[in-house]
Amino acid sequence: GIQVEQSPPDLILQEGANSTLRCNFSDSVNNLQWFHQNPWGQLINLFYIPSGTKQNGRLSATTVATERYSLLYISSSQTTDSGVYFCAVSFTGNQFYFGTGTSLTVIP
């Protein structure tokens, strides 16, 4: 069956540290998106990145579709980065399958 695995499941960082979150998927994807769910529950679109690399401020993402993984980099983390990070992929058709998320806590 379809599998979308994220690692690590939990991460605690000191403010200012860098981190890498990983998303592995079981089949070729035609779409991939990273989301941040903040402590208030809102799902915020970070990157739409079916392939290649994108950067937005302190965040960047890379998807290597041929090797079935995507990475989200967070540099100089801030307490406002806390929350759950989800990877979502679409294989065929028109729905995203979500990973189980990485719960990030940034402590001051």
Next chain:
Amino acid sequence: DTAVSQTPKYLVTQMGNDKSIKCEQNLGHDTMYWYKQDSKKFLKIMFSYNNKELIINETVPNRFSPKSPDKAHLNLHINSLELGDSAVYFCASSHSGFYDGYTFGSGTRLTVV
């Protein structure tokens, strides 16, 4: 000028009641979705509509009935609410070609007591 708006944000109701959650998007998208997020934060699709037509209907109890009066609106009606229906329900929208991904609403936290 919220892109995807859901109402209500919170809903507390008794078992056995019927309730509705409304969703509207002003992004010009033609596909809308309902997702359920359980207590472990797992997000699973329930329904998807494209131009008012149902295209995805996952294994969901038939007490849940979506309705799309037009491509900018997708409502979710739930009959005979049960304790296990307590969750956060998210509406989302996208272009059918997916070329810029999903946009989510802010969620509706449903608590059945």
